[in-house]
Amino acid sequence: DYKSAHYLSASKDLDVGTRFRPLSLDVPKPLFPVAGLPMVQHHIEACASVPDIREILLLGYFPAQQLQQFVADMIAAYKIRIRYLQEYQALGTAGGIYHFRDQISSGNPDAFFVLNGDVCGDFPLQEILNFHTSLSTPSLITIMGTEATRQQSTMYGCIVEDKETHQILHYVEKPSTFVSNLINCGVYICSPDIFKRVGEIFNSRQDFYSCEDSEGTESIQLEQDILMPIAGTGQAYVYTTDRWWSQIKTAGSAIYANRHYLQLYHKTKNERLAVNGPDKPTIIGDVYIHPTATVDPSALLGPNVSVGKNAVIGAGVRIRESIILGNTTIQEHSCVLYTVVGWNSTVGAWTRLEGTPCDPNPNKPFAKMDNVPLFNAEGKLNPSITILGNDVKVPSEVVVINSIILPYKELSASTKNEIIL
């Protein structure tokens, strides 16, 4: 049987989730809802549907009480053992797994999945498991890979594959020159034997840093410290998928992921999508509306909209390509496009919220989302998804375009291309 370990603090820096601000200022990023469910719940759901999964472990640096309720809800929903293991400092993906190796190894699982907290996609977990377990020579780690464009590949971990055996011949993280357009998806399946390998590396680093202060010495990155050396030894494999895959690093990418996850519901979770009906709002395309949300029948929603718990959508409101989080009110006749509206916010009447999508180039096969910096070369804000943080108040009849409004702010006028602190 199997386990899965979800690494919730995927970045190396100690300030986790800063690129996801302001949405991560009040809520841990893994709990941010996309298509109606917290990001990490999509992972849990994918794992829980693999038969023989015995336990799901969430590893992270967030204080335990921030995730307590969520874990309880997940156990109740999926009827599977789930635990949150809090790191005492940010340990990096490999460091975290190594630190909690006893918990992961307990019960002698045959293998365990590892997922980076900020990846999203249509994960073929059963397929990668089958691939891993049917290999003639055992794999310490099998990586899920996908194809990227030549240009974008250098922003990810690049995998050079032996086309016949699918062994990884070479691995390098974010090279400065082109190596391969097969990239690391941040989803792995590992044999428990990998801990021995990680232990060797850990110990050798301890010796090296023994006279320095201990901050940061225990941080071991799976990609640089484990995969790179294992590549070429015949113990690492890659499983390539062409199903949808992306990362959620910025709030803008949440809109993109929202759209794709909503689309995935058609396959197995069709009941989550809103349908048209008498006394119901008009729905175009894929829309998720939380059962406790109130939406006026004269509203027009979709495509690609998620409306959160207890949200209130007024008469004649138009929402498209947006995420409306819980407890938020959008008053009558307003128009919300390409926007994330944070929890507990109020948007007045006849107001327009609009952002600019930063989707991958649809004309380029395998194109991924571009990592557009916040500011352009002239120091101006690059057009992006409009984001309202938690508890923001927007008056009636104003326009908010390509702007980021921090939590608890009460706007008094229209804003365009600005960050409102």
Added chain:
Amino acid sequence: MGFGGKDLTLGNMKALILVGGYGTRLRPLTLSRPKPLVEFANKPIVLHQIEALVAAGVTQVVLAVSYHAEQMEQELAQEAQKLGIRITFSLEEEPLGTAGPIKLAQSILASNDEPFFVLNSDVICDFPFTQMVKFHKQHGREGTIVVTKVEEPSKYGVVIYDETGKIDRFVEKPQEFVSNKINAGMYIFNPSVLKRIECRPMSIEKEVFPYMAGDGQLYAQELHGFWMDIGQPKDFLTGMCLFLNSCKLNNSAKLYKGPGVVGNVLVDSSAKIGKNCRIGPNVTIGPDVVIEDGVCIKRCTILRGATIRSHTWLENCIIGWKCIVGQWVRMENVSVLGEDVIVKDELYVNGGMVLPHKSIGASVLEPKIIM
């Protein structure tokens, strides 16, 4: 009183309205209709002026134009009949400036000894034509100019005059404050003025008035009440607000009262307004306009036959004839739609100037001209 309420003792006066050229500053509206016929507060601009002239005793109006005006001739012929006056056109082969056209129309203007009016076609105000005649006959000199107070006189030419009204001089765009009274574009002249003008391009401000003032023959009369030159969209809208305010002060019955109306609003009886709208303050809605449910309109002119679809929000706009503005549209910042423009649903137009028969499918985030 007599026919049409005009004072017959004033005799058969004449008026010349300086229409001039193509009205380029009021494009894109003037690409479809000659400027004098663009409806201001639901009535062609020139008709506001003509009706006021008629009430002051004018029986013949000459429109000085520098391009062929068949459309105007046709439409105004009907109005002329209704009002019982003659409207003729004086066509300048080459543009004659602000004074030349007066000479060109000499045969009509000087056909008797009565003084005649000359007005700039872009002026809207509480027309003081009757008072002008009184004052002019009182001082008995050659010319009377109406002056009006403005907030920023250095943008214009100011008029310096004494307590009797006798004009001393004009100062063009003064750097320091000398006066806040400017030429309001309305004059009365005795026919003798024609001796001072030649039939060539001539500026009345530069080549006629200074000499008249030097001879002590030019007097200023202060205008009370609102005044606006509505030759460009921003001022057109400001003028509309002033006009509506004046309506309120004088004749409130014209203003529209209904559900969702705020402040001064003028609505043609054939227009239809939906539910849950907020119309006003300062809105004029023309004939056959359809406003759907949940629309909010502030400080706008909506011309004949336009449709504003539901949940849209408009502020500071001129929506041209027969336009269709989609649902959930936001337009602001002196956006002007020419005739028959379509704005698709859910767009944002910020200061967009759209030429006729255009369909807009993308937002206009910063002021721009859309051809």
